[in-house]
Amino acid sequence: MDPQLKWIQPGGGVICHFELAWGHVRRWWLKTFRRDYVRRMAELRKGDFNGCPHEVLDSRDVKFFRNQGGYHWEPADDPFRWRDKIPFARAGLCELFVFSLMTFGPAMALICWLTCPCSAKLPPPARIIAWLGATTLTIIGLLIVWFFRNPPRAIPVAPGQIVSPADGKIVAIDEIEHDEFFGGPAVQIGIFLSIFNVHINRAPVAGRVIGLRYRPGKYLNALRPESARENEQLAVRMQETEFPFRRYIVRQITGAIARRIVCWLKPGDVLARGEQFGMIKLGSRTELVLPRETALKLRVQIGDKVKAGTSILAEFET
Numbered sequence: 001m002d003p004q005l006k007w008i009q010p011g012g013g014v015i016c017h018f019e020l021a022w023g024h025v026r027r028w029w030l031k032t033f034r035r036d037y038v039r040r041m042a043e044l045r046k047g048d049f050n051g052c053p054h055e056v057l058d059s060r061d062v063k064f065f066r067n068q069g070g071y072h073w074e075p076a077d078d079p080f081r082w083r084d085k086i087p088f089a090r091a092g093l094c095e096l097f098v099f100s101l102m103t104f105g106p107a108m109a110l111i112c113w114l115t116c117p118c119s120a121k122l123p124p125p126a127r128i129i130a131w132l133g134a135t136t137l138t139i140i141g142l143l144i145v146w147f148f149r150n151p152p153r154a155i156p157v158a159p160g161q162i163v164s165p166a167d168g169k170i171v172a173i174d175e176i177e178h179d180e181f182f183g184g185p186a187v188q189i190g191i192f193l194s195i196f197n198v199h200i201n202r203a204p205v206a207g208r209v210i211g212l213r214y215r216p217g218k219y220l221n222a223l224r225p226e227s228a229r230e231n232e233q234l235a236v237r238m239q240e241t242e243f244p245f246r247r248y249i250v251r252q253i254t255g256a257i258a259r260r261i262v263c264w265l266k267p268g269d270v271l272a273r274g275e276q277f278g279m280i281k282l283g284s285r286t287e288l289v290l291p292r293e294t295a296l297k298l299r300v301q302i303g304d305k306v307k308a309g310t311s312i313l314a315e316f317e318t
Contacts, residue, residue, distance in 0.1 A: 001267050002214045007064045008091070008264045008278070010214050011232055011254070016064060019094045020054075027057050044077040066264040067212075089200055089279055091262045092148040103141030110134040143195065147282065150200055153309040155274030160316040162204045163274055164306040165250045166286035168193040172225065173302060175292070181237060182247055185292035189313055190228060191306060193255075193284050201263075201278045202309040203271035204248060204288055207238035211267055221256045227285060228253060234261050236277065241270060246316075249289035252280050274309035290314060 009016050030038050041058045050056055051070030059078045062071055075081050083090050111134050113119055114127065122130070156163060172190030179186040193199055217232040233253040240246050252261045263278035271277060280286070290296060295316045300306060306313065 001067075002212050004214045004216075005067060005212060005234075005263075008067050009064065009260055009262050010234065011216075011260050013260050015095050015098055016260075018098075020064065023054065023061060027055055027061070030057055041073075044073055045071055046073060047071040067266040069266055087150055087152075088145075088148045089150045091264075091279055092281060095281065096145065096148045099144045100141055103137045103144065107134045107137035107141065110137075147195055147199065149198060150276075151198065153202070153274060153307065155272075155309050156312060157273075158315075160318065161273075161312050162248075162288075162290065162314045162316075163202070164191065164308050164311040164313050165201050165204050165288050166191045166193055166306075166308050167197040167199070168286070168306065170300050170302050170304045170306060171285075172228075172287075173298065173300075176289070179289065181249060181289075182291045187290045187292050187296065187298070187314075189288045189290070189298075189300070191286045191288070193280065193286065195282055198308065199279045199281065199284065200276050200308060201250065201252060201280070201286060203238070203273060203275045203277055204250060204313070205238065205240055205246075206242070206273045207240045207248065207271060209236060209265050209267050209269045209271070210239050210247075211237040212263070212265060213237070217254075219254055219256055219259050227255065228287060231255070231285075232259070232261065234263050234278075236263065236265060238271070246291055248291075249287075251287040251289070252278060253285040253287065254280065255282075255284040288313060 004010060038057050047070045049070045051068030052062055052065040054061065056062055056071045059073050059080050083093070088096060110130055114130055114134070168191040170189065171192045172188070174188045176186040176188055178184060213235040215233050218230045220227040220231055231254050233251055236250045238248045238250070252263060254261060260281040261278070262281065265277050293316065295318065296314055297317055298314045299312050
């Protein structure tokens with residue numbers, strides 16, 4: 001585990017700090033007015049230590065510190081498990097709520113005012129500007145809702161297939177002569193995610209997490225090749241759970257707009273092919289690095305559009 005990874009969003013962020021601050025108020029309210037609930041959650045809690053910097057009363061308290069291990073609840077005992085089933089990224093629910101208030105709230109207020117008799121004397125130019133403002137805010141709000149969507153995906157099950165770790169467009173396929181993690185040649189596939197893509201990251205294969213590496217950096221446009229070298233990034237190192245135990249790297253990279261990497265993995269976690277493990281908020285780049293073997297056959301080329309967990313990027317033929 002990279003010692004820099006103290007929580008699942010290493011780059012920080014105003015809204016997640018707001019959510020953590022709200023947690024202090026929520027815990028005080030629970031301990032004051034819902035003591036039976038707190039007692040029941042403590043009885044159902046698993047784990048032998050607290051990996052969070054604050055008190056843990058229910059699963060909401062470990063949301064940002066899932067990668068630190070410790071306290072957790074079985075799915076059947078977690079009263080907030082239903083949030084994983086809604087069609088929006090759970091890691092971005094607070095952003096979705098705040099940005100919706102900032103866009104739909106003022107838009108609705110403007111529309112109500114414009115349709116109210118009290119605005120009848122408003123000059124036509126001002127009325128047009130107000131309607132344009134309401135329309136613009138509504139469109140921005142809809143784009144934000146669209147960005148945080150989390151649609152279900154049908155995951156391929158054939159052996160040897162490697163699925164895309166992200167939605168987006170293939171912008172680079174590079175041959176690497178020698179990669180120290182693989183101990184030999186490798187292939188690196190770069191995927192650009194626009195603000196219109198789903199930003200959930202998924203595991204390309206069934207595997208075990210054997211390491212995470214985080215590097216702070218710049219926020220260059222993710223379309224630029226140098227962004228892969230200079231931008232903030234987090235590399236998830238995986239190894240297949242079945243023979244021949246090949247290794248893979250999925251690299252989350254920020255962009256000019258997307259400045260928040262989210263990854264809730266820790267070494268030892270086992271992922272199924274296509275399982276969600278994180279996201280990058282608001283436009284970014286994801287790279288997949290594969291070991292270069294004779295049996296490896298690429299199934300994509302530059303310019304192809306792919307979907308996380310569904311599109312097959314490559315496969316190892318037997």
